[in-house]
Amino acid sequence: MDSSKSSIMNLGIAMGAVVLFFVAMSSIFGVQTTVAQTINGLDKGSAYALIALGLTLIFGTLGVVNFAHGALFMLGAFVTVALNKALKLGFVAEGAETKAVGGFTFGGPKETLYVEHWFGEAMGQSIADWSVPLSIIIAIPLMILVGVIMERGLIKHFYKRPHADQILVTFGLAIVLQEIVKANFGAMSIQAPEPAALVGAMDLGTFIGFEEGAIRYPYWRLIYFMFAAIVIAAVFAFLQFTTFGMVIRAGMADRETVGLLGIDVDKRFTLMFGLAAAIAGIAGVMYNPIVAPNYHMGMDFLVISFVVVVVGGMGSLPGAVLAGLLLGVLESFSSMREILEILPGINQVVIYLAAIIILLTRPRGLMGRKGVMED
Amino acid sequence: MLGLNKKDTSLLLLVAALVAFAPILLNPFPEGSALAQFNAGYPDLMQRFVIFGIFAIGFNILFGLTGYLSFGHAAFLGAGSYAGVWALKLLTINVIPAIIISTIVAGLFSILIGYISLRRSGIYFSILTLAFAQMAFALAASVLTPITGGETGLQTNLNDPRILDFGVREGGNIPAPSLFGLEMGSSFQLPVAGWLWTFNVGYYLSAVLMLIAFYIAIRIFRSPFGMMLKAVKSNQQRLNYTGLNTRPYMLACFVISGMYAGLAGGLMVAMDPLAGPERMQWTASGEVVLMSILGGVGTLIGPVLGAGFIKYFENIFSKINDNLLHQWFAFMPDGIENVLVAIIHPFIGKGWHLTLGLMFMAVIIFLPGGLVELGQRIGRLFKRRKSDDTSGQTTPAE
Numbered sequence: 001m002d003s004s005k006s007s008i009m010n011l012g013i014a015m016g017a018v019v020l021f022f023v024a025m026s027s028i029f030g031v032q033t034t035v036a037q038t039i040n041g042l043d044k045g046s047a048y049a050l051i052a053l054g055l056t057l058i059f060g061t062l063g064v065v066n067f068a069h070g071a072l073f074m075l076g077a078f079v080t081v082a083l084n085k086a087l088k089l090g091f092v093a094e095g096a097e098t099k100a101v102g103g104f105t106f107g108g109p110k111e112t113l114y115v116e117h118w119f120g121e122a123m124g125q126s127i128a129d130w131s132v133p134l135s136i137i138i139a140i141p142l143m144i145l146v147g148v149i150m151e152r153g154l155i156k157h158f159y160k161r162p163h164a165d166q167i168l169v170t171f172g173l174a175i176v177l178q179e180i181v182k183a184n185f186g187a188m189s190i191q192a193p194e195p196a197a198l199v200g201a202m203d204l205g206t207f208i209g210f211e212e213g214a215i216r217y218p219y220w221r222l223i224y225f226m227f228a229a230i231v232i233a234a235v236f237a238f239l240q241f242t243t244f245g246m247v248i249r250a251g252m253a254d255r256e257t258v259g260l261l262g263i264d265v266d267k268r269f270t271l272m273f274g275l276a277a278a279i280a281g282i283a284g285v286m287y288n289p290i291v292a293p294n295y296h297m298g299m300d301f302l303v304i305s306f307v308v309v310v311v312g313g314m315g316s317l318p319g320a321v322l323a324g325l326l327l328g329v330l331e332s333f334s335s336m337r338e339i340l341e342i343l344p345g346i347n348q349v350v351i352y353l354a355a356i357i358i359l360l361t362r363p364r365g366l367m368g369r370k371g372v373m374e375d
Numbered sequence: 376m377l378g379l380n381k382k383d384t385s386l387l388l389l390v391a392a393l394v395a396f397a398p399i400l401l402n403p404f405p406e407g408s409a410l411a412q413f414n415a416g417y418p419d420l421m422q423r424f425v426i427f428g429i430f431a432i433g434f435n436i437l438f439g440l441t442g443y444l445s446f447g448h449a450a451f452l453g454a455g456s457y458a459g460v461w462a463l464k465l466l467t468i469n470v471i472p473a474i475i476i477s478t479i480v481a482g483l484f485s486i487l488i489g490y491i492s493l494r495r496s497g498i499y500f501s502i503l504t505l506a507f508a509q510m511a512f513a514l515a516a517s518v519l520t521p522i523t524g525g526e527t528g529l530q531t532n533l534n535d536p537r538i539l540d541f542g543v544r545e546g547g548n549i550p551a552p553s554l555f556g557l558e559m560g561s562s563f564q565l566p567v568a569g570w571l572w573t574f575n576v577g578y579y580l581s582a583v584l585m586l587i588a589f590y591i592a593i594r595i596f597r598s599p600f601g602m603m604l605k606a607v608k609s610n611q612q613r614l615n616y617t618g619l620n621t622r623p624y625m626l627a628c629f630v631i632s633g634m635y636a637g638l639a640g641g642l643m644v645a646m647d648p649l650a651g652p653e654r655m656q657w658t659a660s661g662e663v664v665l666m667s668i669l670g671g672v673g674t675l676i677g678p679v680l681g682a683g684f685i686k687y688f689e690n691i692f693s694k695i696n697d698n699l700l701h702q703w704f705a706f707m708p709d710g711i712e713n714v715l716v717a718i719i720h721p722f723i724g725k726g727w728h729l730t731l732g733l734m735f736m737a738v739i740i741f742l743p744g745g746l747v748e749l750g751q752r753i754g755r756l757f758k759r760r761k762s763d764d765t766s767g768q769t770t771p772a773e
Contacts, residue, residue: 163498
């Protein structure tokens with residue numbers, strides 16, 4: 001069986017299973033609940049999908065199992081935190097040192113924020129308000145830089161070593177990264193809110209003919225899902241429609257031959273590592289308003305993301321995305337009260353259970369290629 | 376002796392001597408001197424040395440011999456701990472049944488997890504074990520609260536049944552775990568000319584069990600069974616082609632390893648009858664991986680060294696603070712002193728994990744054999760200097 005035929009079959013099997021799942025859920029809980037739970041699971045699922053996409057890119061190109069990928073997600077989230085901190089920096093303008101009211105001074109000298117000083121008060125305030133989306137602009141080059149430094153400085157030396165060594169050294173790196181963040185930002189979670197215009201929820205149900213208030217969905221989570229969809233689509237388009245992407249795909253399939261054709265594969269793979277780091281980073285940036293970041297959030301996401309990669313199939317990019325979304329939705333369904341009453345605590349373990357079942361019954365994952373890490 | 380060859384016997388005797396005199400050896404600085412804070416010879420820390428030593432020895436039997444990297448070993452430690460506390464609550468305050476039961480429970484638990492996880496190898500095995508451990512952790516912290524005490528943990532109570540103690544109740548205090556009336560926490564203190572040596576019951580109980588565990592590990596390493604496991608590590612495929620089914624060997628190895636973890640968990644609650652879910656978290660599993668790698672994976676003594684090393688420096692580094700640093704560097708000019716303190720500051724106290732992570736990375740990168748390899752390299756260096764012997768090769772001190 002040639003590979004394109006088998007991958008189409010894989011896709012068919014996976015899609016069939018998904019459709020079956022939704023039909024079963026709709027018949028048990030009704031269509032409305034099913035749609036609501038599915039949408040609920042999509043935002044978390046898209047975070048899983050983004051991290052798993054980066055992990056798979058790294059594994060597919062460089063063959064490295066990167067345990068520090070969760071830390072990159074966390075670093076991205078803290079780019080926003082750092083930006084927020086920087087935006088709060090101010091100075092005391094001359095002549096405005098005290099504002100005396102009735103002989104008492106209140107709140108010390110009045111500070112002028114740098115950002116308001118440079119851009120004018122109104123502009124400065126809206127910059128501070130939109131700090132989360134704005135920090136993407138900083139996060140992308142920064143995270144690419146971090147990724148490239150990581151690959152050139154450390155990972156490069158581990159290509160020939162066993163997978164266990166790669167796991168261990170990146171695990172060590174993850175500890176170091178999160179401890180550095182902890183030393184600078186403390187151990188507490190720091191909230192970075194969404195822009196004021198995007199606070200609140202919308203009534204999604206009315207668009208598709210459900211009764212009012214059936215599916216209330218926060219704007220930001222909707223944005224997160226769309227953002228993830230755009231990023232994923234962009235990555236796929238990049239790989240599919242550019243020459244650079246073609247070389248990458250060729251390198252993933254057969255690195256040696258591409259090298260023999262006189263193409264410097266290493267340099268391109270290094271860039272892919274940077275890109276994967278950037279994807280994790282911006283996924284972290286945009287996740288800020290949903291969950292306040294703390295220094296160990298990366299580790300929490302990492303474990304699940306690995307499960308996602310394995311469920312999707314090691315080295316399969318569509319598999320990673322599909323599995324991420326599916327597991328997110330599965331998690332959301334298992335948190336329903338009706339299910340928790342039958343199987344208490346299932347929401348905590350459903351992802352791991354799914355992974356165990358997949359690993360035992362379908363060794364190459366949902367959409368993995370035959371023979372890739374199948375032992 | 377005891378079926379060991381000469382080299383192993385001397386290694387065992389050396390470890391036994393070190394462990395027996397640890398309360399003296401680990402207290403090299405007189406009481407009240409400026410360096411007394413570097414002493415490690417107090418019961419709490421010494422207990423941790425040997426208990427984590429057992430844990431790491433067990434982990435090493437799995438990872439060192441077969442190369443299967445389990446990222447969920449703390450689940451067995453946690454299961455053992457919970458079983459141990461329940462034995463202390465329901466049966467008797469004597470620690471012997473608790474330790475035995477926790478070992479057995481961890482063994483049963485590892486049969487279950489091992490049977491499933493060992494169907495896959497490589498990174499999949501790591502992820503399967505990790506998934507199981509995370510499941511155990513999540514369940515222990517939430518749904519299994521009646522059994523595990525939830526987030527707060529499980530501990531002994533005054534009103535526990537303790538059916539084997541036949542209603543012997545001492546006053547209004549929660550009885551402390553004991554060995555036939557000898558409390559784990561009790562110690563004999565011997566002041567000798569400025570030094571204070573503490574000989575603790577709990578420590579010596581753990582130490583004896585660690586020596587037994589160490590002896591069994593040596594026997595496993597040297598046995599045909601151990602050879603089989605090493606063969607799995609070097610080339611499992613070839614082993615399968617010769618018609619051997621490796622799975623029973625692997626499962627046996629996994630269960631032995633899990634029972635070591637359970638023994639460590641049982642000893643932990645024997646020293647301090649409290650078990651919480653964080654003992655099962657994957658960071659705890661990561662810690663035992665760190666210990667084994669840092670000490671020298673696949674060697675006999677390495678994991679014990681690694682466990683001692685990490686626990687010692689965890690204790691010492693997290694104790695050092697800025698004031699202490701200022702004291703040490705007081706002899707320097709103020710400017711240099713402040714710069715030095717500022718440089719060292721992130722690595723001490725609460726930043727100890729940063730130091731640990733950096734050390735761990737350095738070991739993986741430069742010294743895959745850990746502390747044992749470091750020792751061998753230094754030893755070889757000296758040997759070469761002494762005599763220009765061409766055969767500089769030493770056999771690894773496995």
